[in-house]
Amino acid sequence: MKKLDTTIVVIDDDINFKRDPFIVEAREFFKDVRFFDIPQDAIKYISENLEKRLIVILDLLFPSNEPTGNEILKTIRESTFLIPVIIWSGVDEAKWSFPDLINNNAFAYLKKGASSAEIIAKLFEANTSINNDISSALESWIEANSEKDREAPYMLTVDGRTLSLNDILNEVRMQTPEGIEFSKKLTTLTIDLLARNKESLNG
Amino acid sequence: MPEQPNILKFKFDVSAYRLIGRELITDRITALFELVKNSYDANAENVLVQFENINPNTSQSKIIIKDDGLGMSFEDVRDKWMVIGTSSKRKSRLSPEPYNRKVVGKKGIGRFAVDKLGAKLLLKTKQKKSDKTLFLETDWSFYENMETQQLKFDFSGKHKYFTDMENKYWFEDTNNDSSGTTLEISMVNDTWTENDVTRAYKELSKLVSPVHYSEFPFRVKLNAHEYEKYHDKIVTSIAIEHATLKVELSFDEENAAQEILTLTPDGDLTKTSVPTRPCGLVGMTLFYFDQKAKNAYRNAYSDEQIDGIRIYRDGLVTTPFAEYASHQDEQKDLLGIDKRRWSGFFDKISSRDLLGWVDISDKRNPNIIDATNRQDFVDNESWRELKSFIIEQISQIEKSLKRKKDDKLKNHQSSFKDAQMDITDLRRNLTKAKELVGEAPDAAKIIDDLEKQVIKTQVSVKKSYKDYQDLADEKKRQENLFFSIVSLQTYAGMLSHITRTSLGRIKRQAEFIHKWIPDPKFNDFYKEYGHGIFNEMNQLDKAINFLLKYAKDDELVEDVDVKPVIENIFNGIYSSEFFRRGIKTEIIINSDLIITYNRKSFEDIFDNLISNSFKALEKVDGDKKIKISAIVEQDKFIIYFSDNGCGVREEDKTRIFDVFFTRTAEQGGAGLGLFIVKSRIEALNGSIEVADNEFKPFGATFKIELPFKR
Numbered sequence: 001m002k003k004l005d006t007t008i009v010v011i012d013d014d015i016n017f018k019r020d021p022f023i024v025e026a027r028e029f030f031k032d033v034r035f036f037d038i039p040q041d042a043i044k045y046i047s048e049n050l051e052k053r054l055i056v057i058l059d060l061l062f063p064s065n066e067p068t069g070n071e072i073l074k075t076i077r078e079s080t081f082l083i084p085v086i087i088w089s090g091v092d093e094a095k096w097s098f099p100d101l102i103n104n105n106a107f108a109y110l111k112k113g114a115s116s117a118e119i120i121a122k123l124f125e126a127n128t129s130i131n132n133d134i135s136s137a138l139e140s141w142i143e144a145n146s147e148k149d150r151e152a153p154y155m156l157t158v159d160g161r162t163l164s165l166n167d168i169l170n171e172v173r174m175q176t177p178e179g180i181e182f183s184k185k186l187t188t189l190t191i192d193l194l195a196r197n198k199e200s201l202n203g
Numbered sequence: 204m205p206e207q208p209n210i211l212k213f214k215f216d217v218s219a220y221r222l223i224g225r226e227l228i229t230d231r232i233t234a235l236f237e238l239v240k241n242s243y244d245a246n247a248e249n250v251l252v253q254f255e256n257i258n259p260n261t262s263q264s265k266i267i268i269k270d271d272g273l274g275m276s277f278e279d280v281r282d283k284w285m286v287i288g289t290s291s292k293r294k295s296r297l298s299p300e301p302y303n304r305k306v307v308g309k310k311g312i313g314r315f316a317v318d319k320l321g322a323k324l325l326l327k328t329k330q331k332k333s334d335k336t337l338f339l340e341t342d343w344s345f346y347e348n349m350e351t352q353q354l355k356f357d358f359s360g361k362h363k364y365f366t367d368m369e370n371k372y373w374f375e376d377t378n379n380d381s382s383g384t385t386l387e388i389s390m391v392n393d394t395w396t397e398n399d400v401t402r403a404y405k406e407l408s409k410l411v412s413p414v415h416y417s418e419f420p421f422r423v424k425l426n427a428h429e430y431e432k433y434h435d436k437i438v439t440s441i442a443i444e445h446a447t448l449k450v451e452l453s454f455d456e457e458n459a460a461q462e463i464l465t466l467t468p469d470g471d472l473t474k475t476s477v478p479t480r481p482c483g484l485v486g487m488t489l490f491y492f493d494q495k496a497k498n499a500y501r502n503a504y505s506d507e508q509i510d511g512i513r514i515y516r517d518g519l520v521t522t523p524f525a526e527y528a529s530h531q532d533e534q535k536d537l538l539g540i541d542k543r544r545w546s547g548f549f550d551k552i553s554s555r556d557l558l559g560w561v562d563i564s565d566k567r568n569p570n571i572i573d574a575t576n577r578q579d580f581v582d583n584e585s586w587r588e589l590k591s592f593i594i595e596q597i598s599q600i601e602k603s604l605k606r607k608k609d610d611k612l613k614n615h616q617s618s619f620k621d622a623q624m625d626i627t628d629l630r631r632n633l634t635k636a637k638e639l640v641g642e643a644p645d646a647a648k649i650i651d652d653l654e655k656q657v658i659k660t661q662v663s664v665k666k667s668y669k670d671y672q673d674l675a676d677e678k679k680r681q682e683n684l685f686f687s688i689v690s691l692q693t694y695a696g697m698l699s700h701i702t703r704t705s706l707g708r709i710k711r712q713a714e715f716i717h718k719w720i721p722d723p724k725f726n727d728f729y730k731e732y733g734h735g736i737f738n739e740m741n742q743l744d745k746a747i748n749f750l751l752k753y754a755k756d757d758e759l760v761e762d763v764d765v766k767p768v769i770e771n772i773f774n775g776i777y778s779s780e781f782f783r784r785g786i787k788t789e790i791i792i793n794s795d796l797i798i799t800y801n802r803k804s805f806e807d808i809f810d811n812l813i814s815n816s817f818k819a820l821e822k823v824d825g826d827k828k829i830k831i832s833a834i835v836e837q838d839k840f841i842i843y844f845s846d847n848g849c850g851v852r853e854e855d856k857t858r859i860f861d862v863f864f865t866r867t868a869e870q871g872g873a874g875l876g877l878f879i880v881k882s883r884i885e886a887l888n889g890s891i892e893v894a895d896n897e898f899k900p901f902g903a904t905f906k907i908e909l910p911f912k913r
Contacts, residue, residue: 020708021715024728040582061700067582075582090703112700113707115714160213 006127007032007052011042011072012059012088022116026123039072047079050173051143053136055126057110057119060089060096070100077104080173082136084126086110088119105175135172135183142169214366231393232406234319238268238386239407243421243519245272245384246302252407254427257395264391266320271383273299274330277337280372284326284339297565302419304517318343322390331382335374342370344390397430407438409513410520421518445499446490446558448472448600454484456567461485463592464599470606472599480854482571482589486562491552491600511554512538512593514561514571521563522573523580537579538590540597552601561593588854595857612675619668626661633657701746705739712736763802765840765909766795769831772809784827786820791832796840796911800887808883811876812844812905819848819903828898842907847898856893884909 008030010023017023018035026033036042039062046054056076060069067075073085087101090112101109107129108122130136142150142165150165157163157178163171171179235252242250247270255265275284298304317324322344329336345368393399407423427433452462452474460476461484467473492500492509500509513524523537540554563571570585580586633654640646712732719725773781773790781788798805813829820827826847833842851859860881884891887909894906 014704016708019731021711021728021732024725025715043582066587071582090700090707111707112704113710115707116711116718117714 001029003031004029004127005053006030006130007034007049007054008057008123009042009046009054010035010057011037011039011069012057013037013039013062013066014059022119025116025120029120030123030127039067043072043075046076046083050080053127053130053140054083055107055123055130056083056085057088057123058085060087060091070097070104073101073104073106081105081175082130082133082139082173084108084129086122086126088112088114134187135175135179138172138183138186139169142166142172231319231399232403234316235266235268235403236406236410237316239410239423240519242268242270242272242384243304244298245270245274246298246304246419247272247383248420248422250421250423252403252423252425254395254400254425254429254433256429257391257400257427258397258429260391260394262390264321264389266388266391266395267385268388269383269385271381274333274382274384275328275337276330276333280326280328280337280339285370303565304419304519317341317386317388319392321388321392323388325387325389326384327387328384329377329382331380334376334378336377337372337374339370339372395427397427397432400425400427400430400433404433404436404438409524410438419518445492445496447493447496448489448491448604450487450489450491450596450600452485452487452489452596454479454486454567456484459484464596466599466603466606470603470610472603477853480588480592482585482592483563483568485568485589485592487559487593487596488562489557489559489596489600491604492556492558497556509555509558511536511540511557512559512561514563514589516568516571517564518562521571521580538593540594552597552604557597561589563589591854591858595854598857616672616675619664619671623661623664623668626657626664630654630657630661698746702743705743705746709736709739712739761799761802762797763800763805764795764797765805765833766792768802768805769809769833772806772813773831777813780817781829784817784820786816786827786829789828789830789832791830794833794835794840796833796835796909798887798909798911804883804886808880808907809844811880815876816846816848816903819846819850821848823848823901828902830897838910840909840911842909843894843897843904844907845897845902845904847902850896850901851893851903859893860891 008026010017010033012035015037018037023033023035034045036045042056046056058069058072062068069087069089073087076083076085084107085105086108087106088110089096107126110119110122145165150169152164153162154165154168155163168179168182172183173179239250239252249271251267251269253265253267253269255267256263257266322342324339324341324343326339326341327336328339395403404425407425410423423438425433425436425438450464450472452464454461455476459479461479462474463477464472465475489512497509514521536554538554540552540557568585568589570583571589572581572583572586574581633650637647637650637654640650712735715725716729716732720729769792770790773788809831816829820829828845828847830845831842833840835841860877881891884907889907889909891905891907894904896902896904898904
């Protein structure tokens with residue numbers, strides 16, 4: 001079976017998970033599975049690899065001198081909203097704060113007691129969501145352009161701002177109103193073109 | 204044929220200034236704040252903020268901000284001040300030599316803050332070398348009128364743009380070598396009530412550090428003649444007259460030495476010099492307020508709150524601490540002072556008992572960086588170490604306070620005892636007096652009466668003392684009970700976490716074997732996971748046993764003979780393990796102590812300390828040693844437990860007992876062992892701390908104190 005071109009990033013302070021069966025099994029399906037026990041290293045890796053297809057599995061409870069999962073998610077969301085982040089934890093749900101996890105667009109919540117099959121299924125779900133998400137498609141398309149093209153002015157907004165592809169990419173990643181609007185308009189345009197047989201979905 | 208292309212240019216509508224000024228600077232206090240920051244960036248040492256006739260608001264009302272900074276040349280005004288969006292600050296992070304202040308003004312928009320305060324600005328500026336003062340007049344009201352008109356009429360073609368607006372400037376001779384910039388704002392927008400001025404004062408007082416170690420001071424003076432409180436008022440941080448405790452920590456740059464707080468044997472706070480911490484050298488001033496002091500403070504400064512610790516860089520507040528939060532609850536606990544929920548529940552100081560400032564500098568602490576969102580600091584090692592440095596000092600204060608509280612209780616007890624003794628003496632003296640008086644009947648009668656009274660008093664004092672002691676014992680019992688309930692809760696939380704994690708792992712390992720066996724490509728994993736399942740089961744077993752033991756704590760309290768118990772652990776239970784690991788042990792216990800406690804729980808303390816040492820000794824090549832010694836000091840049984848392993852990092856000394864804190868995750872450490880040790884010892888009213896290590900240069904020594912009654 002051909003492996004999926006997606007990198008799984010697992011962030012957990014418990015080093016024992018490095019050789020957990022779900023990680024071994026995930027390697028059967030995904031091109032790269034990386035384990036980080038130090039959150040800062042993971043954040044650094046993510047920020048340097050935004051152009052890759054990434055899915056993050058994130059623990060919540062870290063030693064008292066480290067940021068919590070909530071804080072790590074917040075940091076990831078400071079650079080992109082397009083990476084699915086699966087929360088995975090053994091905390092007492094009654095005593096943990098979840099609203100900000102939801103606000104920061106956590107993809108799913110898994111208990112530490114989950115089976116590998118459940119975890120892998122969730123990873124596939126996340127992978128599909130990347131495939132189906134117009135914003136992610138847009139991201140891949142922009143990433144495919146050369147750095148020079150991406151820096152060049154690309155479009156003019158109604159209020160007179162010039163945006164380069166990189167600017168658009170940033171708006172899309174941050175899911176700002178402009179970014180969402182842009183994705184929406186592009187979808188409308190695509191549907192319109194398809195409907196009027198101006199374009200086809202081949203290729 | 205294609206036509207010659209025509210050219211169109213962008214233009215700014217007059218409303219642009221409003222977008223920039225009013226949208227970016229949200230309120231007038233922030234506006235004032237930004238303008239004073241500009242003075243700081245211009246190397247000013249003195250800034251005067253003057254309100255003239257600002258209540259009621261009339262055509263005479265003015266706000267003047269005057270500094271003695273570098274001033275601007277004509278070119279500066281033309282090419283920088285008058286050009287929107289430029290900011291020389293963007294090119295250089297530091298203000299000119301020799302000040303080298305870290306530039307704090309927002310990017311090129313500070314000047315628009317003026318619009319938030321008033322409609323007309325007269326700017327006067329002079330540089331030191333120049334003999335002329337430059338005046339520039341900007342009338343925003345004119346711009347505003349233009350805007351209103353443009354909304355009304357169609358100017359087709361005659362539209363005036365922002366960049367077409369004309370601003371008058373002129374020079375006046377000034378023959379001295381002064382320098383600086385004055386912003387005179389008239390046509391003031393709002394009335395400034397005394398409350399508004401107070402709010403401005405309060406915000407400005409947070410801008411300047413009360414103490415800082417720079418050779419270039421930054422002083423702000425505020426003047427509002429309408430209000431008695433604000434006649435030439437120097438803006439200082441609130442005077443701290445009511446604090447219960449004041450602590451000042453400094454550093455020695457030359458010798459790279461940092462002062463930290465430590466405790467004397469009597470529990471007093473003292474300063475000790477240690478090598479520079481990973482966050483760099485910092486100065487720190489801290490005030491602690493107990494309830495009484497807080498009340499006094501509140502009475503004195505009704506509009507001021509005790510609201511924690513702020514960080515200042517080179518004498519100016521860092522941006523995450525400068526963001527204005529109208530209510531205390533909205534302020535973020537950037538330092539994590541109130542977040543320490545895992546490390547215990549009693550005797551913890553909260554940020555509302557503290558006022559303080561931490562002094563950092565660009566030079567000494569280059570890696571403490573304000574995050575771009577202005578709400579936090581960049582999360583890196585330096586910032587984390589700075590946080591733990593601050594928490595470490597606070598926990599030393601907590602420890603000292605607890606000691607003082609305990610001592611006070613003891614003093615009460617002993618003065619009660621003294622009173623009893625005094626009465627006994629009095630009775631004895633009376634008996635003597637009676638003998639001396641002899642047959643004089645009147646005197647003997649008086650003495651008899653006195654004696655009766657004394658006996659009565661003696662009885663009631665005795666009874667009160669007994670009541671007092673019963674009460675103290677009862678309180679202690681309750682505290683103990685409360686303690687064990689609280690730590691049981693913490694433990695139950697931990698246990699469910701561990702169980703869930705462990706069960707998940709077992710499940711996945713079994714699942715893996717079940718799914719893939721006999722596929723030979725995973726042969727190594729079948730073995731590993733089989734072993735893994737066995738280990739996890741053992742862990743679970745241990746955790747459950749521990750909980751059961753906990754549950755039995757109250758049932759099985761017995762007299763535990765400390766010496767034989769320790770000897771049994773070392774020479775019996777662990778002897779073969781010590782041998783296997785090549786560890787030499789030494790036990791020096793000359794006195795004995797009998798405590799009333801659960802034997803297993805007591806053994807737990809040493810189980811955990813030994814297992815902690817095993818991890819610390821794992822990577823030691825030469826001799827491996829564990830030593831335990833005990834001495835009696837006054838009414839304390841003191842145990843020293845030492846090994847010559849990898850030791851405890853200086854910066855970990857206070858957090859090593861926190862639950863889930865571990866540096867040995869790779870060796871299976873879960874951050875439970877030392878937490879359990881600490882809870883066990885505290886349940887015995889004892890204490891544990893990291894002491895000076897016995898086996899120098901390597902190793903760790905724990906000092907355990909167990910109080911007892913003779």
